[in-house]
Amino acid sequence: MIERLLIKNHLSFEACDIEFTKGLVVFTGPSGAGKSVLLNGLLSLFGYGDVQADMIEASVDKALNLEAFGIEEANPNIFKALKAKNARYFINAQAVSKKGMMDISKGCVNYLSIKDNSEFENSRLLKLLDGVSVREEPLHVKNVEAFEALYLSYKTLKEELETIEAEEKKVEDLKEFARFEIAKIDEVAPKIGEDEELLSFKKSLSKKEKIEQAMHKAGEIFSLESSVNDVLSLIEADSAFFDACMNELRLLFEKQHETLEALEEIDVESLLDRIEKIAQLKKRYGSIEEALAHKQKRLEELERYENIGFEKAHLAKKVASLELEIHEKAATITASRVAALPRMETSLNGYLAQLYMPALRLRLEQGGLCENGWDVLHVNLGTVDLKRISSGEYNRVRLAFLATHNEFLLSDGGVLILDEIDANLSGKESMSVANVLKTLSKKYQIFAISHQPQLSSRADQHFFVTKDTLHVSRVYALKDEERINELARMVSGESVSEEAILFAKSLLENEMK
Known part of the structure; x- marks a missing residue:
């Protein structure tokens, strides 16, 4: 509270x-x-x-x-x-x-x-009927819960089967498309890290001529190496640091010469073409890794398409078996609901009688299969459609359902x-509404x-x-007198009459009995 x-x-x-x-x-x-x-x-x-x-x-x-x-x-x-x-x-x-x-x-x-008229949605009406059914059949609620779980499994498998059946109709197109994508990736045959290596070569090629010119000019330092050693000897300075530095520089120049010779052998046009193909692949898939992953996915799909007939037959067998079990369980649930229908109707009509409303009639029909079974509960209030009754009548019908739900x-x-x-x-x-409330x-x-x-x-x-x-x-x-005066005001308006006060007192006295 x-x-x-x-x-x-x-x-x-x-x-x-x-x-x-x-x-x-x-x-x-x-x-x-x-x-x-x-x-x-x-x-x-x-x-x-x-x-x-x-x-x-x-x-x-x-x-x-x-x-x-x-x-x-x-x-x-x-x-x-x-x-x-x-x-x-x-x-x-x-x-x-x-x-x-x-x-x-x-x-x-x-x-x-x-x-709000959601109280009369079929799922809520069936939930109330199930609550009544438990009084007749204690295992009913467990049967309903087991059915719901079974139906969800059945629905999932049936959707998978429908997907396979839809795929089967266009499987040749799907297989052709998968082969096409695999062939496109295989045509490039990219290797992880290749894109970075190619861009490095491209960068080196763009600077090749400048590097060669700079190295030619800087190479003159080696012709002065002996002169520097002579100076160091004359001033009696240790030349070890200079010799180490020159040896390291010589190794660096030799390595760069080898790189330049390797670049001479590269087909620039082929390199640029390869870079373009890799770039197109990355544009489509995001990266070389993602392209190779996509290829693997398509290979798995292709294998699945080849086995789709077997998969379909296996699923169809499971769906048929579950469907048979679901129909049996749905029939059991319906039987319990039908047995409980008179008790629910009696309870509702008991409250409706208190509320000065005509009796209603409940009717269970078979509809489409769903997690609630295949039952559809219809409510008829005499000969009048619930949608056409007055708001006051409608509220009292809802109150009867609420009271039965409470019960x-x-x-x-x-x-x-x-x-x-x-x-x-x-x-x-x-007063009838007040009594039910x-x-x-x-x-x-x-x-x-x-x-x-x-x-x-x-x-x-x-x-x-x-x-x-x-x-x-x-x-x-x-409290007390204040309450009497307010009830009297509700009876006679702002000008409270003696008769209204007496009526208010009688209402409260009846409540105290």
Whole structure:
């Protein structure tokens, strides 16, 4: 549950510090006071929408397996959002992304939006039906998990088979292209490091004439060698350093002469042509190493193309075997779901009856094979399509599904934030919604904005949101007489009548029974 909420500078709210209890938490107040603003601020902390506040912080008393996300668990866990130019999110003082915040929050916070109809997606309907099926067949959930893993293996192998079948149709073209690329690389037959060696030769060739001229002129130093030795002898200086230097110079000149002679034998045109071919190869593949690696890859592909018939037959056999096993398992799962269908229908219709809604009928049909099996669950509300019912009716149907989900799938509770769940309902209908939410609040901590006194009277905690003359919103918990007056205001408007007060008292007295 959320124990505490702190907000600073969130649109019309300058600051608020609220402590919450378990159960049903209801916010009421005049239109435009800031009820939706407050709940939207709470939602934005958990990644639902954009953060508009300077700071939002909530204490969440629930173990969330944060270690799996690389975050240290605390008691309570502190969720925080800060906004300067951009919003930043933190859990227990460790930064997380908005997506990370939303992924983690899904473990404790559920948001039922008036615009969201994802509850009726086939995968979610089947998940609920599977939860009901476990009551009838305890091994059902393991069968579903095993089927999902098997289906993913089957899907991967089938995709591989389809790829091979597509390749087989154009295998001759692929083989011809592979041979072409291999031949192009073999035509150049590059060696690792050859490009650097060739460029070195080219550089030497470009300087050959200048080197020869310079060496010819500098070679005159050797004709003066004996004269230098005579001078050193006359002045009685050791000539060893000079002799060593001249010998080293002589070796250097001899080596350069050999290089120049080798350059004489080089075919310049062939050298430049070779450099150009290597350059073209590098332009296409990046480097000589990458060109040789590409050649090896093409050789392996060519070998595979030669064996594609064998590979296809082997894969086709595995796919056929898996397909047979999948169909058997899918049939087993369908049988369990069909057996559980009446129980799920009875549960849903029990809640719908409480909500003054007509009974629905569930129908399971076979559709395309996927990780959920081949079942498609259809929901018919009397003779009316779910897409054509009013928003008030639609919300009550969703509430029935939520209550059934709570009954069969929810074990450790969490937080449920509702969006206008009792809007556009009569008093009787509103009370029916309040009763179902009260039941749900035994496992969920529920936050709701109420438009009706019936739901507000069932609240475990009732907050009033108001806006002063400076257009600053405030929120505070109502007690005793304050709560009676607010319920009466919801009944009769700003001019509270004695009858409204009596009705408000009767609602609260009924709640206390």
